[in-house]
Amino acid sequence: MSGRRLVRTAAWTAAGAAVAVGGYAGLVSGALPVDLGVGRRVRPLGPQILDIAAPRDVVFDVIAQPYLGRTTRATREKVQVLERGSDMVLAAHFTPLGGRWKAVTVETVRFSRPERVGFRLVRGPVPYVVESFTLTELPTGTRLLYGGELGTDLWRAGAWWGGKVAARWEATVAGSLASVKEEAERRSGR
Structure with a gap:
């Protein structure tokens, strides 16, 4: 192989690798969402x-605080409200x-x-997610039920990606729920 051809092959390989890494980074970060509508697979999230x-009112207020209330510095690192309506x-x-x-x-x-x-x-790392927190009154407080579904495109490859995203997604939700529990119980003095 000639020197010039070797340099050209190396340049194309480097460019391909850069595109692959950039595409992966965009997909993971949610900056490059893929919503093709082809081969959609949906999987459950939760229940937790x-x-x-x-x-229940206290738990609801703790969940709603970052969105409807005054934003703290710690909250701004996790949530930024872009547009606000009444509900x-x-x-x-x-x-x-x-x-x-x-x-x-x-x-x-x-x-x-x-x-x-x-x-x-x-907008995010997958094309479809719907989820909810449902609050039920109990004699001793509140039961919070988290559940939803996550959808990906491209058949088996999308299902593999959905499994990766769902694991991280549910772990993040579990951390948020633990924080909600701690703050709601602190506010109610229990």
């Missing part, structure tokens, strides 16, 4: 059930992925006081 020793917001959610990497999802969040908060993905 959490009993909280606090009244719905458009919000960007930031999830650390390690190092400088961060996934950004944009979702509508709809509030049905005091029993439900619903989320619908607008």
